Amino acid sequence: MSLDRLMRRAGPLLILIILLAALSLFVPDFLGSRNLRGLALSVTLVGTIATTMMLVLAMREVDLSVGSIVALSGVLTAVVIASTGSVTLGIVAGLVGGALVGAFNGAVVAWLKVNSLIVTLATMEIVRGLAFLVSGGESVAIPAEGFYRLGTDSFLGLNYPIWAMIGCFIVFGFVLNRTVFGRNVLAIGGNPEAARLAGVPITRVRIAVFALQGLVAGLAGIILAARITSGQPNTSIGLELAVISACVLGGVSLSGGVGTIGGVIVGVLIMGAAQNALNLLNVPTFYQYVVRGGILLVAVVLDRLRQTGSLPRLPSFRGAAPRNPDESDARHA
Amino acid sequence: MPLIEYRGIGKRFPGVVALDGVSFAVEPGEVRALIGENGAGKSTLLKILSGQYRPDDGDLLVDGFPERFASPRDSQDAGIAIIHQELQLAPDLSVAENLMLGALPARGGLVDRRTLRTRAAGVLERLGESIDPETRLGDLSIGQRQMVEIGRALLRDARIIAFDEPTSSLSARETVRLLQIIRDLRAHGRAILYVSHRMEEVFALADSATVLRDGRHVLDAAPVGPADEARLVSAMAGRTVSDIYGYRSRPTGEVRIAVEQLAGPGLRQPVSLTVRRGEIVGLFGLVGAGRSELFRLIYGASTPTAGAVRVDGEALAPGDPRAAIAAGIALCPEDRKDHGILPLASVRENIALAWRNLRARGALLQRDAEASAAREQIDRMRVKTPTAEAAISTLSGGNQQKAIIARWLLAGADILLLDEPTRGIDVGARSEIYGHLYRFAEAGGTVLFASSDLPEVMGVADRIVVMREGTMSGVVDRADATADGLLRMALSDQSSLTSRDLAIA
Numbered sequence: 001m002s003l004d005r006l007m008r009r010a011g012p013l014l015i016l017i018i019l020l021a022a023l024s025l026f027v028p029d030f031l032g033s034r035n036l037r038g039l040a041l042s043v044t045l046v047g048t049i050a051t052t053m054m055l056v057l058a059m060r061e062v063d064l065s066v067g068s069i070v071a072l073s074g075v076l077t078a079v080v081i082a083s084t085g086s087v088t089l090g091i092v093a094g095l096v097g098g099a100l101v102g103a104f105n106g107a108v109v110a111w112l113k114v115n116s117l118i119v120t121l122a123t124m125e126i127v128r129g130l131a132f133l134v135s136g137g138e139s140v141a142i143p144a145e146g147f148y149r150l151g152t153d154s155f156l157g158l159n160y161p162i163w164a165m166i167g168c169f170i171v172f173g174f175v176l177n178r179t180v181f182g183r184n185v186l187a188i189g190g191n192p193e194a195a196r197l198a199g200v201p202i203t204r205v206r207i208a209v210f211a212l213q214g215l216v217a218g219l220a221g222i223i224l225a226a227r228i229t230s231g232q233p234n235t236s237i238g239l240e241l242a243v244i245s246a247c248v249l250g251g252v253s254l255s256g257g258v259g260t261i262g263g264v265i266v267g268v269l270i271m272g273a274a275q276n277a278l279n280l281l282n283v284p285t286f287y288q289y290v291v292r293g294g295i296l297l298v299a300v301v302l303d304r305l306r307q308t309g310s311l312p313r314l315p316s317f318r319g320a321a322p323r324n325p326d327e328s329d330a331r332h333a
Numbered sequence: 334m335p336l337i338e339y340r341g342i343g344k345r346f347p348g349v350v351a352l353d354g355v356s357f358a359v360e361p362g363e364v365r366a367l368i369g370e371n372g373a374g375k376s377t378l379l380k381i382l383s384g385q386y387r388p389d390d391g392d393l394l395v396d397g398f399p400e401r402f403a404s405p406r407d408s409q410d411a412g413i414a415i416i417h418q419e420l421q422l423a424p425d426l427s428v429a430e431n432l433m434l435g436a437l438p439a440r441g442g443l444v445d446r447r448t449l450r451t452r453a454a455g456v457l458e459r460l461g462e463s464i465d466p467e468t469r470l471g472d473l474s475i476g477q478r479q480m481v482e483i484g485r486a487l488l489r490d491a492r493i494i495a496f497d498e499p500t501s502s503l504s505a506r507e508t509v510r511l512l513q514i515i516r517d518l519r520a521h522g523r524a525i526l527y528v529s530h531r532m533e534e535v536f537a538l539a540d541s542a543t544v545l546r547d548g549r550h551v552l553d554a555a556p557v558g559p560a561d562e563a564r565l566v567s568a569m570a571g572r573t574v575s576d577i578y579g580y581r582s583r584p585t586g587e588v589r590i591a592v593e594q595l596a597g598p599g600l601r602q603p604v605s606l607t608v609r610r611g612e613i614v615g616l617f618g619l620v621g622a623g624r625s626e627l628f629r630l631i632y633g634a635s636t637p638t639a640g641a642v643r644v645d646g647e648a649l650a651p652g653d654p655r656a657a658i659a660a661g662i663a664l665c666p667e668d669r670k671d672h673g674i675l676p677l678a679s680v681r682e683n684i685a686l687a688w689r690n691l692r693a694r695g696a697l698l699q700r701d702a703e704a705s706a707a708r709e710q711i712d713r714m715r716v717k718t719p720t721a722e723a724a725i726s727t728l729s730g731g732n733q734q735k736a737i738i739a740r741w742l743l744a745g746a747d748i749l750l751l752d753e754p755t756r757g758i759d760v761g762a763r764s765e766i767y768g769h770l771y772r773f774a775e776a777g778g779t780v781l782f783a784s785s786d787l788p789e790v791m792g793v794a795d796r797i798v799v800m801r802e803g804t805m806s807g808v809v810d811r812a813d814a815t816a817d818g819l820l821r822m823a824l825s826d827q828s829s830l831t832s833r834d835l836a837i838a
Binding site: 177178179180181182183184186187190191193194195196197198199200201257258 | 632634654655658664666671672673674675676677678682686687689690691693696697698700740744
């Protein structure tokens, strides 16, 4: 790997390292193992969902409904456990509910060819409404001690939610890089019409990606329910923005075709470290909104600069080289 | 005194010397052709003229004074207009608004509609265009849009006008019109820079020519005429190219693909044709004749309303590119950038795309097999790329086209539909692509290629199908084809345009 390529790939990592160094200097207790574990736990929700959001964005689509899916699947799980007493049935209900919402998003986007921003904006509202309807508008207590252990127990010193996130990183990193499906996602994001004409089954891939996004958001919703020991219909409002911010910070392009799991991990950690620092420094909540919005803005501006070539391209499509400065000649050719 | 002069212009990008000591000048009333293969530096020269790039060395002189443009606006203010290959207009605004975009006549902050209309009508009349200024720009043909762009230059009273491959999407008649207008601009003392691949146009129009190769300026010729062709082409290529078509005849087999009464968007009458194994059929027609539309219907990229496509007698599922691909059909589209390549992906990814979806077994990427197969195709097609992992957008158009053909060879396609396969591609790469087509056909492949380049169709095809305005107007064997005959079939009945007009001899 050439130095140039290393620099391009390591861009967000550099930001993270600088951020961590600054935080360990200025924020008391930041590097404590308790705080670091807390930090890891705090990013699990965003981190888990970011793995499939990476696929969605790399496909040149977006999914705004993930926060509502988290709420719906948590509530579904809680209601099913409360009425049947079966934890297994509850988990299945949460996963299936999430996957169905995702498949619905994908079907409308792929078959009716509607902009995913609008489709998922609509389902964001619809699914949030469903979560309130299923729960009767209240938080639903989960009467199963065993279920809570999903959120609290640990293995090798790490909580299950952290393992779930790590599992998603591994699975979807593998899917993106090593499977035909993953490369097709990037192909569709890079040039949908060219992908279609080259025989990529674009309808199938689109629906599958949204369904996976729903499934993973459902999983995250179940784990969250276990951590807060109840199904909350009003949880995770605005979560989609944090997830998208993390992906874009990690070099996933909003115009599709570009994304790496390594970048997404780094993006998630940047978001988490910043949030953690704000908490440790006792920054009031109102300022935190401003900072979080600012981070998203910076991420999007960086994405734009990368596209126009004024900044080195960050983790990118495998083997992508910098754009040819005299590209117009090549393009006309 | 020259209106515009490049003096020792150099421009470097990381890892690339785009221009190196280029000097030439254009006088008022002169048409200077700028020719060279792709990547020779023509576009960079124009971008320096338009203020998009600043030169690293040397000076750009306008009216004898060195200028340093900080922005395209500065360049426009200096009286320079560039007519781009990809037109830069607003499709949803009216023709009149587009003509005066950026300088709308206003009174008290409100657009002065009457002045807008009269000035627009005036300039359209001067261009000999009978377009209503209120028409939505997007409803015009490409040729008409280009006239609007030229109209903008006239309205600004630009003295230096550069044309970047202006005829690549124009029909023959529009080309003739354009050349007349350029001659008229010359007569009014404008300095014209004319970038084109089409040598006939250069000879018909240019007073002088500058040849670029690898960013260096290798030859100046004035005056230029057909007698200079060999000299210019060899200066461009750095080698001598004699017959670029190099036609080879070959035996043909049974009917491979049959199009039966196919109808759909873009076709005014159903089309039927058959192509045999080992046969190369050229589909000739002018812009708007329905060639691309026919290809898209055969391939299933758009859905036919009637008729069928049979491969070895088996009817294909209509409107499904994957069915066509499974039957061995491949489409290399005219618009490589939007319909062909994955611009961010590597050459290897681009080549492997169809194979991994149609031929590879299992869901896992077979990375080693894929990489070695891609490298084999790169060698076989002689795709010039630093490595298989280079982004395809960094290659020249000719090499991108070769990579897309390689994509289909790797996927095992044996029926190639090529839509304008050599459009905008330099002579050397064209010659190589023809060679690949012959080899493909000799191995039993079937080729159907669409082109509006008459010499190419006559030079490469075994049989020529002519289309006109969404209908098939004739089929001619190679031996019986004449330029005039083909053109007559391609043009509407009332037209009297001959090949002489097209070549503007």
